[in-house]
Amino acid sequence: MFRRDVQQVKNLILQVLREQGLETPLQQKRLVEAWPEVAGPVIAQYTLNTYIYNQTLYVRLSNPALRADLSMQRSELVKRLNDFVGEQVITDVRFG
Numbered sequence: 046m047f048r049r050d051v052q053q054v055k056n057l058i059l060q061v062l063r064e065q066g067l068e069t070p071l072q073q074k075r076l077v078e079a080w081p082e083v084a085g086p087v088i089a090q091y092t093l094n095t096y097i098y099n100q101t102l103y104v105r106l107s108n109p110a111l112r113a114d115l116s117m118q119r120s121e122l123v124k125r126l127n128d129f130v131g132e133q134v135i136t137d138v139r140f141g
Contacts, residue, residue, distance in 0.1 A: 072134045073097045079129045080104065083122070088115070101137045102126065112140045 062068040077097060081089035094105040102123075106112045115122065119138045127133050 076130045076134045083125050102135045103139050105141050
């Protein structure tokens, strides 16, 4: 008899993504899509655009007062977003 190297499908998929260099872009996409859920529905309705550049999440908001309020909570938002994805994807959040 021979032994089979049995692995979980999840681990195989993650291995292939890592080898192809697609793991980080996938996590970045998940983090951007998590913004409405992590920030909440009220903040999401004032959000115009979100994107990641150089490990910084840029969030464009239509309400200046909300922008100032969220700027004071930047470190907490970074922690919550990274925890949601399960990896450290971003190091900062900027509001514009």
